[in-house]
Amino acid sequence: MRKLIESTFMSLNGVIENPQDWSAPYWDDEHSGYSLALMEGVDAQVLGRATYESFAEAWSQRGGDPYTDAFNAMPKYVATRTLTDLTWNAQPLEGDAAEAVKRLKQEDGGSLIKFGTGSFSKTLLENKLVDEYHFWIFPVLADGDNMFHGLGLDMTHLDLLGTTTFKSGIVVHKLAPKA
Known part of the structure; x- marks a missing residue:
């Protein structure tokens, strides 16, 4: 069975909106190395609209690097x-999104990775489809939508699998849903 990994950037105050506006100053070789390692064994992406x-x-x-x-x-x-006309090597999940992800997870292949957080993340969480979270916490205070704000989630406990700290101040918490 394939594993589903969610990777999400957030500010210290939990903002996930427009990370391109506040995360780029922290990107460096450590950031790139972690990103590259995270993609090892991943062979498809699952994305919200x-x-x-x-x-x-x-x-x-973009292009030109591995x-x-x-x-x-x-x-x-x-x-x-x-959306009906997708580009960029993409196709829609057919039918119910949670059921479609369940089917993808049952296929042979490498892990699946999901970037970004929103209502689709809530669906995946509620259906216990995410196996591992990588929450990248950036040392910046930002304005915008907060992680899972207003989604009406029930309390969810996570196990800490590890942390990675970068010299730039980014801390990645690797977590999994408690069994």
């Missing part, structure tokens, strides 16, 4: 009820 739209616009314009080329070439499965 909003993340897909912003990533397709930004990432499809990470970006692999990222762009990787199949992408998008939770959407509105």
Whole structure:
């Protein structure tokens, strides 16, 4: 069975909105190395509609290094009820998004990775489909939507699997849902 990993950037005060506006000053070789290691064994992405739209616009314009080329070439499965004409090596998740992800997890292959957080994340959490979280906490205070704010989640406890601290001040908490 494939593993589903969620990787999300957030500020110290829990903001997840527009990370491109506040995260870039902290990107360095450590950040790149962790990102590259996180993608080892991953062979497809699972994305919500909003993340897909912003990533397709930004990432499809990049290339020329092994990470970006692999990222762009990787199949992408998008939770959407509105988009029908997907590009960037993407296809919609058919039917109920949670059921579609369950089917993907049962297929042979490497891990699946999900970037971004929103209502699709709530669906995955409620259906116990995320196996591992990587919450990248950046040393910045930002304004915007907070992690899972307003999604009406029940209390969820997570086990700490490890932490990675970068010289830039980023701390990545690697967590898994408690059994």
